[in-house]
Amino acid sequence: MKNISKQIHQNRYFLLFVLLFAYVQSIHVRIAVRGRLDEYIFTPEAAVATFISACILFFVIDFFIKNWQRSSTFSIKEILKIFSCSLLVYLLVMKIIGFLIALAFGTIEKNFNRETFIFTTFSDLIDGFIYGSFFLAYRYYKKNVVYQKQLLLYEQALSDNRINQLKTQLNPHFLFNNLNVLDQLIEEDKHKASDFLNEFAEIYRYVLEASDKKLVTVKEELTFAEKYFNLIRYKYGNAYMLKADHENIKGNIVPLSLQLLLENAVQHNLGSQSNPVFITIHVSEKITVTNSIIPKRSSKKTSGRALNNLKEQYSVLTHQQLEILKTEKEFTAIIPIIPE
Known part of the structure; x- marks a missing residue:
């Protein structure tokens, strides 16, 4: 009954x-x-x-x-x-x-x-x-x-699994690159290396927390990107310059997106005190990250895995795609903002 x-x-x-x-x-x-x-x-x-x-x-x-x-x-x-x-x-x-x-x-x-x-x-x-x-x-x-x-539910599980796989690839990449910087600083300036390590520990805590999230707010990611850029300056000084918007910051973004693009700008361009690489982050309906191009004289060919990884995360999470534009003088990445 x-x-x-x-x-x-x-x-x-x-x-x-x-x-x-x-x-x-x-x-x-x-x-x-x-x-x-x-x-x-x-x-x-x-x-x-x-x-x-x-x-x-x-x-x-x-x-x-x-x-x-x-x-x-x-x-x-x-x-x-x-x-x-x-x-x-x-x-x-x-x-x-x-x-x-x-x-x-x-x-x-x-x-x-x-x-x-x-x-x-x-x-x-x-x-x-x-x-x-x-x-x-x-x-x-x-x-x-x-x-x-x-x-x-099945597609969601597949997406979650794929995102976790992609993040698993990114975290060691981030850690490896910054440990290399720390290694060089230890040889050059132990006090500077100590300060770098303290800031790096704080930043890596964010990386670990963000790894458990599909999305973070644009404001959080922008704050993290600026802290990460301070680490870059430990090694390169004013050879790389960053200018970022702090207005109209709404919506969500894939964690570590901005950090990866900053790292990409440093990895592929040779900045100097007299001729720095300028990086700008502009936030409107989308986020536009642009850096001037000063190619390294003898740069080894890279796989572009990290950038492709980021593109794939966006393709899994949203119908909007990460756009890449390149001219002789500038490299631009246009990141879609995912509504809250």
Whole structure:
């Protein structure tokens, strides 16, 4: 009983629709037959009887679906088989119920003569086809909704897994590069190396926290990027200059996006005190990161893995793409802002 009550509650709106449809149908038939309006036309007993017979049909169809449907996907052949057999069983059940009622009230000759039998059978067949179609459409709609939710969860799990893989690749990359800087500073200036290590520890704490997030706010990332740029200046001084906007900072961004682009500018360009590499971060509808190009004389070819990694993260998280523009004098990356 608890299971039946639960099923009724879960499908209450569909059952209400069936009842209302049966009521409207009964009114239409009575008006068509009687040709006039009176109180009898609006009485609900015919609609209730139709509703009960429809529920019997639903039970029969559900029984065949559970026992005959083998595949999880929609199969026209299976549905036709289930629907046709359900109609036959439904007609048989309705005739048995009708016979028992007629037997109880002594009206077998009246209700089971040839003309009445053919008419009621045809009427039951039409009702079975109509209400059975309603039930199948509703059942497979619900099944499709569940399937879409499962598909969404599956895609979300794949996205989460892919993002985690990409971040796993970025973290060692960030750590390795900065440990190289620390190693060089230790040889050049131990006090400077100590200050660098303290700031690096604070910054790396942010990196570890950000690794657990898909997105961070643009404001957080911009603050982190400026702190990271201070680490760059430990090694290069004013050979690289940064100018960043601090207005209209809204929305979200993939963690470490700006840091990676700053690192990219340093890695591929040779700045000096007299001819620095200028980097600008402009925030509007998108974030534009631009750096001047001063190519290194003998630079080893890089794989571009980190930049491709960043592009892939954006392609997983949003339909907007990370754009890269390059001229002889400037390299520009346009990062989409993901709404909060």
